[in-house]
Amino acid sequence: MGKIYNDEESSLDFVKGKKIVVLGYGNQGRAWALNLRDSGLNVIVGLERKGNSWILAEKDGFEPKYINDAVKDADILIFLLPDMVQREVWEKSIMKNMKEGADMVFAHGFNIHYKLILPPKTSDVYMIAPKGPGNKVREYFEKGGGVPALIAVHQDISGNALNKALAIAKGIGATRPGVIETTFKEETETDLFGEQVILVGGISELMKNSFATLVSKGYQPEVAYFETINEMKMIVDLIYEKGLSGMLRAVSDTAKYGGITVGKDIIDEEVRKRMEKALTRIQNGEFANEWIEEYQRGMKTVKSNLNEVDNSLEEKIGKRLRDLILKGSPK
Numbered sequence: 001m002g003k004i005y006n007d008e009e010s011s012l013d014f015v016k017g018k019k020i021v022v023l024g025y026g027n028q029g030r031a032w033a034l035n036l037r038d039s040g041l042n043v044i045v046g047l048e049r050k051g052n053s054w055i056l057a058e059k060d061g062f063e064p065k066y067i068n069d070a071v072k073d074a075d076i077l078i079f080l081l082p083d084m085v086q087r088e089v090w091e092k093s094i095m096k097n098m099k100e101g102a103d104m105v106f107a108h109g110f111n112i113h114y115k116l117i118l119p120p121k122t123s124d125v126y127m128i129a130p131k132g133p134g135n136k137v138r139e140y141f142e143k144g145g146g147v148p149a150l151i152a153v154h155q156d157i158s159g160n161a162l163n164k165a166l167a168i169a170k171g172i173g174a175t176r177p178g179v180i181e182t183t184f185k186e187e188t189e190t191d192l193f194g195e196q197v198i199l200v201g202g203i204s205e206l207m208k209n210s211f212a213t214l215v216s217k218g219y220q221p222e223v224a225y226f227e228t229i230n231e232m233k234m235i236v237d238l239i240y241e242k243g244l245s246g247m248l249r250a251v252s253d254t255a256k257y258g259g260i261t262v263g264k265d266i267i268d269e270e271v272r273k274r275m276e277k278a279l280t281r282i283q284n285g286e287f288a289n290e291w292i293e294e295y296q297r298g299m300k301t302v303k304s305n306l307n308e309v310d311n312s313l314e315e316k317i318g319k320r321l322r323d324l325i326l327k328g329s330p331k
């Protein structure tokens with residue numbers, strides 16, 4: 001069993017008073033900058049240009065700086081830019097401007113594990129990888145909790161990298177539920193696997209295909225939306241709170257029997273083999289290379305798929321129903 005660190009086993013003292021630069025003000029950047037500031041730490045937001053992120057950071061009370069300037073006297077650099085952007089910003093604005101020995105901190109191991117960024121031998125390099133989306137990192141923190149995270153140390157020059165990783169984890173609220181120690185390799189490979197096979201890829205395709213099956217056989221799309229998309233939150237809430245066995249006990253015996261038998265038929269050995277293939281492509285770097293090429297070619301696949309989802313029947317139906325459902329949901 002991996003070691004789980006809690007709030008009492010971490011101290012903000014290891015990073016208190018240090019100049020922390022949060023690079024990027026997007027999903028994670030905004031949540032981290034706000035949580036770290038609320039935890040009493042000294043946070044500067046670093047950005048490449050004056051766009052939407054800059055305006056939002058100013059609205060939140062920060063005085064953003066250009067990255068090449070912000071990193072000059074920073075003690076801790078937190079990379080919260082998109083993964084495929086980090087290398088170019090590192091080469092263009094950070095590498096030659098950062099203070100020697102400044103810490104390099106990541107929320108995902110992609111750039112270090114696949115050797116896109118080669119950190120100087122003088123820096124501590126560590127990671128705090130929240131196991132949830134950025135808006136939840138902020139929302140849970142504000143409610144007194146936090147999103148759990150994985151922490152890992154890639155380079156420990158000071159001898160204190162783990163303590164500093166724990167301190168930043170505490171600052172964003174992650175030690176409240178607990179953080180687990182891992183390696184950059186394990187975090188990178190499992191995170192990519194999770195988002196591709198289930199969290200983002202698998203679940204969306206299951207929803208889209210089950211919705212389309214019902215609609216193509218003449219069922220009302222609103223009924224299909226409730227059944228194959230909307231109710232997922234309540235089932236996942238049950239799993240979150242009570243585990244898979246708790247969820248099975250909360251549904252009818254009919255759902256238990258049908259779910260157990262037909263579920264295994266739908267997600268069968270062939271699906272499992274394709275999951276293993278996806279994992280192999282992550283492990284051997286094929287996925288990372290493909291993704292970088294997609295980015296360099298202008299992210300055509302990402303854009304066309306987003307467009308397809310935006311214009312899909314389930315999104316049109318969902319938009320109308322969500323407006324009603326959210327009004328009637330507990331706050």
Ligand SMILES: NC(=O)c1ccc[n+]([C@@H]2O[C@H](COP(=O)([O-])OP(=O)(O)OC[C@H]3O[C@@H](n4cnc5c(N)ncnc54)[C@H](O)[C@@H]3O)[C@@H](O)[C@H]2O)c1
Nearest residue numbers: 024025026027028029048053080081082085107108133134
């Ligand atoms: N999204 C999540 O919830 C989540 C969860 C866990 C870990 N992570 C990790 O956190 C890191 C940040 O991911 P994110 O989803 O928060 O990023 P994001 O896409 O939300 O980042 C957007 C920020 O990056 C800036 N940016 C975008 N393109 C840029 C460019 N070409 N040059 C300079 N700046 C640019 C934007 O101005 C904005 O401030 C990644 O390593 C990611 O894997 C993300």
Ligand SMILES: CC(C)(O)[C@@H](O)C(=O)O
Nearest residue numbers: 131132133191195199200
């Ligand atoms: C939120 C996720 C999917 O867990 C994260 O890994 C990401 O890359 O956004």
Ligand SMILES: [Mg+2]
Nearest residue numbers: 108191192195
């Ligand atoms: Mg990820």
Ligand SMILES: [Mg+2]
Nearest residue numbers: 131132191195
């Ligand atoms: Mg993830």
